Amino acid sequence: MMNTPQQVKNPSSSLKSRFITRFLGALTKINAEDPISSPSPTRIFQRYRRIKVASNKSMAYSVRSRRIWSRAMLSRFRSRRSAFSGRRSSVKTTNCTTINVTINENKTAKGGLDMQTDELRELVPGGEAMDVCNLLDETAHYIKCLTTQVQVMRKIVDFCHLSK
Amino acid sequence: MQPCSREMQAMNSLLNPTQQIPLQDLQINGNRHHHQQIHVPSSSHFQYPTPTSTTHHDDSFLEQILSSTTSFPWSDETGPPNPEDNNNAGFNYDDMVLASKLRQHQINGGAAGNPFAAMKMMLMMQQQQQQQQMMLAGRPTVASAAAGGGITTNHQGGEGSMQALYNVFGDGSLHGTMQAKSFVGANSATEMTQSQGSGPTAGEAVTAPEKPKQRVRARRGQATDPHSIAERLRRVRIAERMKALQELVPNANKTDKASMLDEIIDYVKFLQLQVKVLSMSRLGGAAAVAPLVSEGGGDCIQTSANGGSHPRNSNGDQTPSANDRLTMTEHQVAKLMEEDMGSAMQYLQEKGLCLMPISLATAISSATSRSRNPMINHENPANGSHLLIQSSGGDGPSSPSMSVLTVQSATMGNGGLEGGAASVSKP
Numbered sequence: 001m002m003n004t005p006q007q008v009k010n011p012s013s014s015l016k017s018r019f020i021t022r023f024l025g026a027l028t029k030i031n032a033e034d035p036i037s038s039p040s041p042t043r044i045f046q047r048y049r050r051i052k053v054a055s056n057k058s059m060a061y062s063v064r065s066r067r068i069w070s071r072a073m074l075s076r077f078r079s080r081r082s083a084f085s086g087r088r089s090s091v092k093t094t095n096c097t098t099i100n101v102t103i104n105e106n107k108t109a110k111g112g113l114d115m116q117t118d119e120l121r122e123l124v125p126g127g128e129a130m131d132v133c134n135l136l137d138e139t140a141h142y143i144k145c146l147t148t149q150v151q152v153m154r155k156i157v158d159f160c161h162l163s164k
Numbered sequence: 165m166q167p168c169s170r171e172m173q174a175m176n177s178l179l180n181p182t183q184q185i186p187l188q189d190l191q192i193n194g195n196r197h198h199h200q201q202i203h204v205p206s207s208s209h210f211q212y213p214t215p216t217s218t219t220h221h222d223d224s225f226l227e228q229i230l231s232s233t234t235s236f237p238w239s240d241e242t243g244p245p246n247p248e249d250n251n252n253a254g255f256n257y258d259d260m261v262l263a264s265k266l267r268q269h270q271i272n273g274g275a276a277g278n279p280f281a282a283m284k285m286m287l288m289m290q291q292q293q294q295q296q297q298m299m300l301a302g303r304p305t306v307a308s309a310a311a312g313g314g315i316t317t318n319h320q321g322g323e324g325s326m327q328a329l330y331n332v333f334g335d336g337s338l339h340g341t342m343q344a345k346s347f348v349g350a351n352s353a354t355e356m357t358q359s360q361g362s363g364p365t366a367g368e369a370v371t372a373p374e375k376p377k378q379r380v381r382a383r384r385g386q387a388t389d390p391h392s393i394a395e396r397l398r399r400v401r402i403a404e405r406m407k408a409l410q411e412l413v414p415n416a417n418k419t420d421k422a423s424m425l426d427e428i429i430d431y432v433k434f435l436q437l438q439v440k441v442l443s444m445s446r447l448g449g450a451a452a453v454a455p456l457v458s459e460g461g462g463d464c465i466q467t468s469a470n471g472g473s474h475p476r477n478s479n480g481d482q483t484p485s486a487n488d489r490l491t492m493t494e495h496q497v498a499k500l501m502e503e504d505m506g507s508a509m510q511y512l513q514e515k516g517l518c519l520m521p522i523s524l525a526t527a528i529s530s531a532t533s534r535s536r537n538p539m540i541n542h543e544n545p546a547n548g549s550h551l552l553i554q555s556s557g558g559d560g561p562s563s564p565s566m567s568v569l570t571v572q573s574a575t576m577g578n579g580g581l582e583g584g585a586a587s588v589s590k591p
Contacts, residue, residue, distance in 0.1 A: 136405035
């Protein structure tokens, strides 16, 4: 039932290939500016964070703004970047909480599934401001993208290890 | 045509199909008693209580009707013939009316071919029978009340004509098929006058459900207000989405919505964790982690496990064999994980293993470490990501043996485990 526009497109521009391109580019950049041979824990941790962010960012950019979760993720990245430069992005969070309150009031129809939907909202980026129907839709697409991400990363690790 | 159809619809709605008829019985065309259970699936009639206890006297009557109607030419243009005709002509008129009514149904998309049309016709016949019965019982008010439940305008016109009808019955010869036919003829005449008198409103009230937009029409016992319809639509859409999610998530054989949601949540957490772990494995050079997902790391796992063993390792002899067993499983799982998550899970389950967070694993291992001989590696997490293999020799049936394969994430500054860690352990 899910609409998967990425899969019906030309395979050269599929979600997977777009993600791979972006992610590999980001990885090479990280490798270039931060050589591997730094043993200090903090550096390693920073590198790990960078790679994780690069991976998620590449995926979000590959999806562009077609999905609510990707839009939320991208705005999160941008706000984080602006936060680094000194600006605080507290406005966004307050908006989300107010929307969350109104949605909670309307959720009486679901009854006992409120807890799970809340948890799902936390997991899926941008899930606070969605109704249950859209939330499930976004979750499905998010799961699909996450699996692609994991697949690609595994293959890269495989390749890296085999080449050593 | 329009007056006829409206009239027929009024008749239809008069005696609501409270009976349930299996379609095959109708096709059998015989058993009158089965008609008690006639159910018109897509018919849209107003629901109001009607006396359902009816007794049909003439089986042959219905069969006659059926045989005649099946051979009757379906035509839409049937004008109202002489209502006083109480013999075969009147009977034929009713036939024609029914035929036209059924044709109307077919046009409206309600009928699915002749069997359904036959069913409709049988239903109408039965309704007429019921109405005749009611009138014979001498309760015209009841009949008109039942008739006018939803169509109030009919009710107003019903009284007088019912009385007239009753007089006709009282005067005429009431026996055999003639009786039934006369009833039918008079009935239809009555209905016609009624409907023509109150035609537009009744027709509209009754034809509204006959529109092709029948999916909006509520079924028995359900409201028609837009809120419940919207609610129903919403529920349907959510069910669709859940089904789509069920295909994506492995182990999605749960029928309960709550457990399905739990499964989905766990899977999303698991995927996010995998991304974290994999991005950590990217920290180059960490040969200990790469073996998790590649083949050639068997010796690496071995070395890291052996190198990391600490004084808690009290059973040194068991080490190599346990490690070997573990590494084989790990390799298998890693290979399977690369291809298909579902098969990896199945493989684990077949072996009696499961994934669990490392906190739980350490808790269990510390709990069982007294009764068995565990080999626990507590590698200093500051060295980056590495593999942690933990196994305890299987003891008696009291507690299961535990093999734990964990990936401990690098913890900078915390000293504990960061985030969650993926571990494979035997329950």
